[in-house]
Amino acid sequence: MIWGAYRWEVRKLLRQKRTLAAAAAAVLYALAFVVTLRLKSKGGLPPDIPLAGQVKQTAAVLPLALLAFATFFGAPIIASLVPGDIIASEDTNNTLKMILTRSAGRGTIYAAKVLASATYAVALVGVLLLTALVGSTIAFGIHPARLENGRLVGGLHAVGLTIGAYAAYLLPVLVLAAVALFLSTATRNAPAAIIGTVFVSLLFQGIAALPGLGGAKPYLLPDQFTAWESLFGGAGSIPRAALVCAVYAAVPALAGWLIFRRRDIAGL
Amino acid sequence: MCAHVDGWSGTGSDVGAASVRSGSALNGSPPVEVQSLRKTYGHVVAVDGVDLTVHTGDVYGYLGPNGAGKTTTLRMVLGLIRRDGGAVRLFGRDPAEGPAALAGVAGFVESPTFYPYLSGRENLELLGTLDGGCPGRWVDECLDRVGLLDRARDRVGGYSLGMRQRLGIAASLMRRPALLVLDEPANGLDPAGIRDMRQLISELPEQGVTILYSSHLLAEVEDVCNRVAILNAGRVAFEGGLDELRASFGETTRIVTPDAARTVAIAAASGIAAAKVEDDAVWIDAPTSAVDALTLALGSAGIPIRSLTRERRSLEELFFQLTENTS
Numbered sequence: 001m002i003w004g005a006y007r008w009e010v011r012k013l014l015r016q017k018r019t020l021a022a023a024a025a026a027v028l029y030a031l032a033f034v035v036t037l038r039l040k041s042k043g044g045l046p047p048d049i050p051l052a053g054q055v056k057q058t059a060a061v062l063p064l065a066l067l068a069f070a071t072f073f074g075a076p077i078i079a080s081l082v083p084g085d086i087i088a089s090e091d092t093n094n095t096l097k098m099i100l101t102r103s104a105g106r107g108t109i110y111a112a113k114v115l116a117s118a119t120y121a122v123a124l125v126g127v128l129l130l131t132a133l134v135g136s137t138i139a140f141g142i143h144p145a146r147l148e149n150g151r152l153v154g155g156l157h158a159v160g161l162t163i164g165a166y167a168a169y170l171l172p173v174l175v176l177a178a179v180a181l182f183l184s185t186a187t188r189n190a191p192a193a194i195i196g197t198v199f200v201s202l203l204f205q206g207i208a209a210l211p212g213l214g215g216a217k218p219y220l221l222p223d224q225f226t227a228w229e230s231l232f233g234g235a236g237s238i239p240r241a242a243l244v245c246a247v248y249a250a251v252p253a254l255a256g257w258l259i260f261r262r263r264d265i266a267g268l
Numbered sequence: 269m270c271a272h273v274d275g276w277s278g279t280g281s282d283v284g285a286a287s288v289r290s291g292s293a294l295n296g297s298p299p300v301e302v303q304s305l306r307k308t309y310g311h312v313v314a315v316d317g318v319d320l321t322v323h324t325g326d327v328y329g330y331l332g333p334n335g336a337g338k339t340t341t342l343r344m345v346l347g348l349i350r351r352d353g354g355a356v357r358l359f360g361r362d363p364a365e366g367p368a369a370l371a372g373v374a375g376f377v378e379s380p381t382f383y384p385y386l387s388g389r390e391n392l393e394l395l396g397t398l399d400g401g402c403p404g405r406w407v408d409e410c411l412d413r414v415g416l417l418d419r420a421r422d423r424v425g426g427y428s429l430g431m432r433q434r435l436g437i438a439a440s441l442m443r444r445p446a447l448l449v450l451d452e453p454a455n456g457l458d459p460a461g462i463r464d465m466r467q468l469i470s471e472l473p474e475q476g477v478t479i480l481y482s483s484h485l486l487a488e489v490e491d492v493c494n495r496v497a498i499l500n501a502g503r504v505a506f507e508g509g510l511d512e513l514r515a516s517f518g519e520t521t522r523i524v525t526p527d528a529a530r531t532v533a534i535a536a537a538s539g540i541a542a543a544k545v546e547d548d549a550v551w552i553d554a555p556t557s558a559v560d561a562l563t564l565a566l567g568s569a570g571i572p573i574r575s576l577t578r579e580r581r582s583l584e585e586l587f588f589q590l591t592e593n594t595s
Contacts, residue, residue, distance in 0.1 A: 004397040012394075015385045094381040098439070101346050101375070102398035105367045109398075264349035266340075 001104050002111050009116035013082060019120065022081040026128045029074065033066055034135030050148055050232040058143040060158035063132035064232075067169050071225045076201035077194065078124055079173045080180030083117035084193030087181065087260070091188040096265045110260050114181065114253055121177045122170060129166045133159065148233030165228035168238045171245035172224040175252075176201060182252035185259050219244050297360030298323055299447040299478040300345060306353035307340050314340045316502035317354070322447075322480055322495075325473050329489035330482040332499030333591050338482050341499070342377045342451050345480070346370070358447065375449030375480070379456075380436025384425030388416055388435050391424055395439050402442055410438040415464070429456030437468070448472065451482045466492055490583040498590050505590045513586055520579040521559050523550045527571050534565050551579075 013019045037045075037055060045052035045061075049068045055061040070078075090096045099109060142155035153161070179200050183193035201221075207213075208222040217223055218240060226234075227241035300322035307315040315337040322328045332338045343349045345356055347363030347370065356362060361369035382391040389407055396402025411417045414434035424432065433456050440448055450469075454462050462485075469479055469492045483489050489496065490510065497507040506513055525531045528545045535543040535552055538561055542553040552559070559576075566573055 001398070001400060004401070008394045008397055011390075012383060012386070093383065094378075095383060097343075097346075097348055097377055098381055098395065099398055100348060100367075101370060101373075102395055102443070103367050103370070103400050104398040262350070264343075266343060266349050 001108050002115070005104055005108050005112035006115045006119075009086070009112045010119055013086075013116060013120060016082075018085055019082055022078055022120075022124060023127050026078060026124050027131045029070075030063075030066060030128055030131035031135055033062060033069075033132065034139050037062060037065075038139040050229050050234050051145055054145050056140055058145045058155055058158055059133060059137040059140050060142070060145055060155070060162045062136035062140070063129055063162050064165055064228075066128060066132050067165065067225075067228065071222070072202070072205065073198065075173055075225070076176050076198045079121055079176035080183075080194045080197035082120045083177040084180035084184045084197060085190040086113050086117055087184040087256075088188050088190040088193055092190070100265055106261050107257075110257050114178075117177045117181050118174055121173050125166055125170045125173060129163065133162070148229075151233070161231045164231050168228035168231070168241060169225065171227070171238075171241050172221055172248075175221060175224070175245050175248040178249040178252045178256075182256035182259075185256040185263075221245075221248055224248075297357065299326075299359060300328075300480055301357040301360075302341070302345065302354070303356075304354035305341060305344060305351055305356060307337075307344060307349070308352050313502050315344070315351075318499065318502070318504050320497045320504060320507050322478060324478055325476070326495050327469060327473055327479045327481060327493045329493035329496035330480060330499070331484075331486070331489060331496055331587060336499040336591075337502040338499055339377055339451060342375075342449060342480075342482060346373070346375070346377060346449060348377065372443075372446035373449065374440035374443035374445035374447075375451070376436045376440065376453075377449070377451045379429070379452070380432055380439065382424040382432065382435060382439075385423060387421050387423055388427065388431075388438075389420040391435065392439055392442060396442055399443060406442065410441050411435075413441060414438045430458055430461050433457055434461065437465070445477060447478045447480065449480045452484065453481070454483065454485055454488060462488070486582070486584045486587055496583070498587060500591045510583065513583075514581055517581065517586060517589065519553070519555070520581065521552050521554065522575075522577045522579050523552065523562075523566075524548065524574040524576075525550065525566065525571050526574070530569065530571060531566060534569055534571070535562055538562050538565050 045055050045065045046068075047053070049065055051061045051064065055065065090099075100106060142159060144152055144154050145158040146152050176197055180193050180197040183196040184190065187193055187196065204221040208217060208220045213220070218237070221244075223236065224241040224245050227236040227238050230236040230238055298321050300320070302318055302320045305315055305318040306313070318337070318341055320330075330338055330342070340349070344351045345358070345363065347366075350364065356364070358369055358373050359371075363369045382388075383394070386394065388411060392407045392410065393402070393404070396407060408417060408420070411420045414437050416431060416434050416438065419427070419431065424435065427435065433453060437453060440450075454465050457465060466488060469481065472479060481489065481493060493510070495507075495509050496513065498505045506516070523531060528548070528550050531550045532543045532545060535550070538558065540552050540554045540558055540562060544551050552562070554562070563573060563576065
């Protein structure tokens with residue numbers, strides 16, 4: 001029954017303006033980068049972004065810049081836009097009392113919402129990647145790229161690495177989606193869940209900036225946003241990011257479930 | 269889980285027939301058993317030791333003034349909120365144990381709510397999926413039964429309150445319930461809708477469906493319910509048949525005679541203290557046997573009786589007597 005409930009959750013998301021607005025925002029964000037860099041005659045990306053110097057030479061680089069710039073605000077806002085609303089809106093519309101008096105249990109409903117939130121995050125990152133790749137391909141073409149370690153790779157290979165980078169970036173985005181889902185369950189208020197997710201993200205960034213954390217930093221959330229750089233010869237570890245993000249995502253998702261399974265459905 | 273149904277006007281409907289309903293719901297236990305049910309919100313006691321039993325085939329009216337605890341009780345009955353004390357059993361199962369306990373049970377609390385951006389049909393299809401699947405034909409038949417088939421493709425956001433009520437009924441019928449819990453189902457319905465609702469509620473028990481019916485429309489309840497519970501300030505002020513309710517208050521008899529004053533005196537001498545003169549008639553509250561004795565006494569005293577009428581109290585009168593006297 002989870003599969004059926006999940007399909008309906010996705011269908012509901014596709015019918016809501018909020019989802020379409022998030023997708024449009026992702027497209028506009030990507031296109032803004034493409035247009036700006038295409039029109040910019042001098043300079044380019046900050047040098048700390050992998051392959052920054054080759055941004056106008058091959059399509060694989062510009063999408064990476066989007067990731068680097070999105071970490072502080074873009075990712076938490078976009079990642080929380082729908083998951084932050086997915087349970088809160090049921091409270092607002094008073095629809096939980098209808099669906100929870102059917103044969104599907106709370107576990108089924110919650111699992112379907114978790115899966116739908118994850119699907120949304122995957123789709124949104126996919127839209128961002130697709131727009132950025134198509135835009136930068138049109139603007140700059142697909143050409144070989146030289147990685148941070150000096151290895152020259154073909155244009156399509158570089159694009160493949162970029163796709164891998166987005167897959168790796170998805171991991172911490174899913175953590176933010178899980179945080180938003182938890183806040184949506186706990187606060188029953190979509191704006192509070194979205195703002196709260198941004199706050200939690202900034203809090204993680206602040207903690208990571210504290211001095212003396214040395215060995216713990218690779219296990220803090222902000223480092224997972226740059227794990228994709230390892231694909232291009234930079235620091236970081238994607239397997240470790242997967243493990244760390246799984247733990248970080250599981251905690252809010254389980255906490256949300258503990259609230260959801262026991263809560264009274266009494267309307268707002 | 270879904271049911272085969274006929275039109276809203278309902279002729280030969282199979283919606284509640286036991287043959288198509290989940291057999292697990294029909295296990296011999298009463299559809300609803302509530303014992304010492306209690307719910308508090310902070311220092312406010314919303315439901316305070318409610319006991320009630322709905323028997324198979326009952327159309328059970330659940331009445332009470334605003335804030336009496338009716339909806340809170342129904343929410344606990346459907347497992348939507350946790351109880352602080354007491355027990356609830358639906359066909360012998362505790363709804364707090366999960367959705368399996370709601371097999372054969374359908375209904376809604378307060379106004380039924382739907383996803384406004386989905387159409388009426390989509391909303392029912394969604395609910396059907398959560399019931400384990402429901403053929404589209406059945407969805408259409410349920411929509412047809414409540415007169416919404418023509419608007420099935422419209423978004424629910426554009427529905428009137430009455431149309432949402434109808435959709436709520438359709439959503440409930442889809443589960444081919446053995447027990448139907450309805451909270452103010454006539455809210456927002458136009459007169460034709462109320463008539464159709466009354467007819468539906470009258471038909472369903474014939475097909476084996478038990479109905480727990482909460483409403484403020486006392487005339488409707490009086491018309492369709494065989495048993496009632498009247499809740500006041502979180503407690504059951506009365507539970508039983510309508511006749512029992514009337515009997516518990518005694519019955520009023522109106523006697524027209526040419527000598528009201530002597531009639532009152534003879535009534536008092538016969539042990540009927542509650543006799544008064546009003547509108548040129550003598551009104552007495554007394555059981556049938558006492559009235560029989562009084563008529564003989566009046567005859568013996570030579571006082572003619574021009575008319576003698578047993579006045580049946582309406583549910584509304586009894587409701588106010590119960591709820592306003594004890595508030």
